[in-house]
Amino acid sequence: MPVNLPLPEPQDLRAIAGLELAVVSAGIKKVGRRDVTLMRLAPGSTVGAVFTQNRFCAAPVQVCRAHLAELPTHPNPAQGVRALVINTGNANAGTGASGLAHAQATCADVAALLGVSAQQVLPFSTGVIMEPLPVEKIQAVLPEAVRTLGLSSWLDAANAIMTTDTQPKAYSRELMVHGQRVSITGMAKGAGMIRPNMATMLGFLATDACIDAALMPALAHEIAQRSFNRITVDGDTSTNDSFVVMSTHHAQHPVIKSWHEPQAQALLEALCEVACDLAQAIIRDAEGATKFITVSVEQGASDAECLQVAYAIAHSPLVKTAFFASDPNLGRILAAVGYAGIADLAQNRIEMYLDDVHVVTQGGRHPGYMESQGQAVMAQSEIVVRVLLGRGPHAQSVWTCDLSHDYVSINADYRS
């Protein structure tokens, strides 16, 4: 039985001019593990970010929000975000006032070493929840991190931010904007507790393109909506979800101040493509995943109800175990459609397809459907479930995976 689906290799990762990386080992959870990543952004870089909607958000998320709120919307080069510090091995969540103090202390140390203000540093943590962050271990290696800035690669960093991920996730794109070559590189980590609500656990997307500071918050939101907010592993929205998009302004094109022009549109699409690659990689490398499933709900009366139905299907343990078993147990999918919460759903208008196989018509089994057809689709490692509600013109998709023995094993053993 395969554990996790193979990912496209993170290859040809492009360095982003104006962004330096360092990866060091603090031994937070395991001795020798490279677990602290430092990013330095050039002066004048612009940043947007979105964070978890979990009310139990982690200390670093609270500090990020506070720092971004304190920075001016239109920073001069001396005032914008200048550094990100990321640790794995401990989420610094559910840690109360001391957790907050630890996240602030980390920022203060980075700021002092780099000669910037603490508000210009954003902290990120991932790992086990509700255990005290060994902040002194992190503080001890920050001077080394600053000394080695620029010596680490995106692949090093993508490896350093993993928790139960089995494979690093990082992708690049390149395109021309106003005659200038522009690079985009992003990385993410995922694996479990994945139902991002504004962002995934940790995702970082950088470009050397020049994007106006005023556009960055909405840009982060828009990219997250099209990528990380369309995936779910287990429906558990993490305490630490953070997604950051960074623009270093090192490409030489005129600053983009609106998305309406075609060159800007192409850049936006390329940014979204990298984010979608990362989001889908999180699903393919989800804890115990053996199948990658696209749930597409169409003919809805609103986007919201399409998503409601898609998530009901994607979260159903019965549907997910049927996918694991390659069993076309269609009734479980219909049952999830039925309990998704659409009060006036007419079951006799429902149509359903597994890939191109028409399995349900007018709410019942399609007369031409043969079990062998469903089994053939379910045996694949990539499957599209299409549900047509017959209620309107709206459509939405989410990406998810199956529920396997390995998911249970991994999560039963995570802390041991």
Added chain:
Amino acid sequence: MPVNLPLPEPQDLRAIAGLELAVVSAGIKKVGRRDVTLMRLAPGSTVGAVFTQNRFCAAPVQVCRAHLAELPTHPNPAQGVRALVINTGNANAGTGASGLAHAQATCADVAALLGVSAQQVLPFSTGVIMEPLPVEKIQAVLPEAVRTLGLSSWLDAANAIMTTDTQPKAYSRELMVHGQRVSITGMAKGAGMIRPNMATMLGFLATDACIDAALMPALAHEIAQRSFNRITVDGDTSTNDSFVVMSTHHAQHPVIKSWHEPQAQALLEALCEVACDLAQAIIRDAEGATKFITVSVEQGASDAECLQVAYAIAHSPLVKTAFFASDPNLGRILAAVGYAGIADLAQNRIEMYLDDVHVVTQGGRHPGYMESQGQAVMAQSEIVVRVLLGRGPHAQSVWTCDLSHDYVSINADYRS
């Protein structure tokens, strides 16, 4: 590793005067399996029922609703519900117009054999969804069922309605009402696709007490709210959930027309007790269950928000696998509290207990808490999680189980 928790033996099951049972074998899914149960109620019996809120409700649920709507609220003895026919092995759900016709045909046949009208017969089905009901097999054995009415026991029937249940679920109580001995016996089946919303998959509760017909619908609702609507295995609300309460009026006490008198209150409590025994038995015998978990959410601003938080905890695959692993991974519970959807939740007011161990205070780890204490509680097969929201006077509990390898195995193999 134990598969499912032991249940109290269904012993001393009391026959209910005015209610006869027959259990026969139609070979719906397996040859020789006793899979069809017939109940005949004496003239003058009163009945109340609640059904699934799943919009994809099964054909028998649609027929039950239609028949109950057609019967007068205050039936004379010739007009009330007189029979229930229950099959396992096929849910007759997602079966469209032919499924409806099959459920109606079954009722018509029972009605003809018993000399009543089709509206006086209620049909129930449980088993696999979206496969055609082999109605002719059921019709073939109905004459035998009618012939053998009165020869089967509640234990026979509790066995005959099982699907992936490993143990029959049936309990009795006895009490005095206005000087007369009154009996209550109920049975249920559960196992998977369990998040009842108005009722469990199939639950039947009968008493020879005399309860006015006008009280019965609200009685069914009230009992379900206190019992079957407080359990969840996997969050999947079934297409076939049905709960019926029956009063045969064979005890000799004056008819109960209000719940306000003490004798009526005692009867109501006894009925709820049997229903709670059945609901809890469903959790103990849930697919792959190794732990019985009570999630109690207190100090809420409303009952609804307490239930919202309780279900977020009870449905989290991460929380459920941590219970399976006997791992006091408290952060997963806090994360579920945080994403339950209470917009203005103050995390620093949250308190949490595992049984009597105070594990979280003011949203962070309790300073006196030691991991060994949490581990000791988690090693038990019965655990109470108490979460205090610090927002108001309301409290609600739900009962659930862990998520084990066996849940995945059972649901990956169910149809094979």
